[in-house]
Amino acid sequence: MAKKDAIRTNLRPEEYWEWRTTITEMEVAKQKLINSQILFKLMQKDTELLVARSQLFNCNQVKLHEELLEKSKAEYTRVKQLLENNLNQTLSGKVIDDVTFEIKEVPSDNQQLT
Numbered sequence: 001m002a003k004k005d006a007i008r009t010n011l012r013p014e015e016y017w018e019w020r021t022t023i024t025e026m027e028v029a030k031q032k033l034i035n036s037q038i039l040f041k042l043m044q045k046d047t048e049l050l051v052a053r054s055q056l057f058n059c060n061q062v063k064l065h066e067e068l069l070e071k072s073k074a075e076y077t078r079v080k081q082l083l084e085n086n087l088n089q090t091l092s093g094k095v096i097d098d099v100t101f102e103i104k105e106v107p108s109d110n111q112q113l114t
Contacts, residue, residue, distance in 0.1 A: 011019065084090055087103070094103050 093106050
């Protein structure tokens, strides 16, 4: 009975390898968790970066094109007014022939059918 109660000072080979394998599996699981956490943080940063890029695009491109459209509208109004003054007639409701440059009334739906 004394032999069974005796304290062992070394592991059997299978005990040692089970111990080492368990430690290694725990370390691998820990590294996978760390890698997943880092990947998640990168994904969050990618999302933040995408939001920042879209805001920058809106500030630069969209607002620039809005301003260009407003300038184009103002230039159209200026040129139309200049032409109307030179021609002594309104260009509203009229078309200009692309070949002869003749100013014509916009045909109504009834006139197009006949």
